[in-house]
Amino acid sequence: MKKKFISFLTYNYFAQKFLYYIFFFNLREYLIKFYNYFFKNLNVNPYFTNELKIKKKYKNGWSIIFLTYDVKKNLTKKISKYKKIFKKKNYEIIIITNFNKSKISLNKVKIINLNSDKITLGKKRNLAVKVSNYKNLIMTLDYFKLKKFNIRKIEKEISKNDLLMPKIKTLDNKRYLDWMYLDYPKIGKSFCPYNIKDRRYMYFHGSYLILKKKFIEKNLFSNYLDHKQGEDVKWSIKVRKKIRFNLTNNLNLILERFSYQSEVLNDKNFIKNNKSQKKL
Secondary structure (H helix, E strand, O other): OHHHHHHHHHHOHHHHHHHHHOOHHHHHHHHHHHHHHHHOOOOOOHHHHHHHOOOOOOEEEEEEEEEEEEOOOOHHHHHHHHHHHOOOOOEEEEEEEEEOOOOOOOOOOEEEEOOOOOOOHHHHHHHHHHHOOEEEEEEEEOOEEEEEEOHHHHHHHHHOOOEEEEEEEOOOOOEOOOEEEEEEOOOEEEEOOOOOOOOOOEEEOOOEEEEEHHHHOOOOOOOOOOOOOOHHHHHHHHHOOOOOEEEEEEEEEEEOOOHHHOOOOOOHHHHHHHHHHHOO
16 A cells, blocks of 8 residues: 555656645755765765866766676676777776775776765766766666667767767666656656657656766756665756757667566556557
8 A cells, every 4th residue: 555655646747746836845855965964975985085186177088987886797798898889989987886895906997986885876976977087978877788889879969969868678678767758747757759859858867878078067966865866856857958968779778677677667657657658
């Protein structure tokens, strides 16, 4: 019963509007930020603090940034794939991790170990932007495999945009949270059809982003919102009216999970919203 009620409040458009008008979201965000201000983002690695003091002039090329909790060996193959794709480009690979318990080191990869579980995901994202050296950023969580990456065409696309979003499939070939609506009228949170022209209600799921550094460094994430606290939702609402963005057909990702492992994909109200969207 509790799970159904939470699902209703999360995915029902009118329930979401009601919570918005009674300032529930504002109060929730304020309380989360208040807690995180005092109890998160503490004891940042001194190396990181010192590096942030250095002013960086970003160069032509790519900063490929992995955000993870603990560095695992399975990152090696993923990083090798990027190295192969970018071998003729100027690039750097950065891993920002809460811990490196196995003390893994990788050739030509900068691993920044925060050595703390008290850092919000929003803060990690912003730190990644600040330490990167190149004008184009790929910011990814650690559970994706590359299926397709056409670097030549992606470079053309990002030159005309501030943000590119990929298409993502699960291991059983189901669509994952890639090109999304947040608050489409009378429907709410749902997949956005790939060919849609109305982009006013977009949500940029933060699991994989291709960004122009010039834009993101002026439009950072909240330092005080963490994973599952809506850091990417808040950012989407902040930037979606001014950001130049597009869905790219030149990048396909595989989520290293099956669709039945995703709570969102199996939520009845989310499924209902997607069926309603298809009828439009």
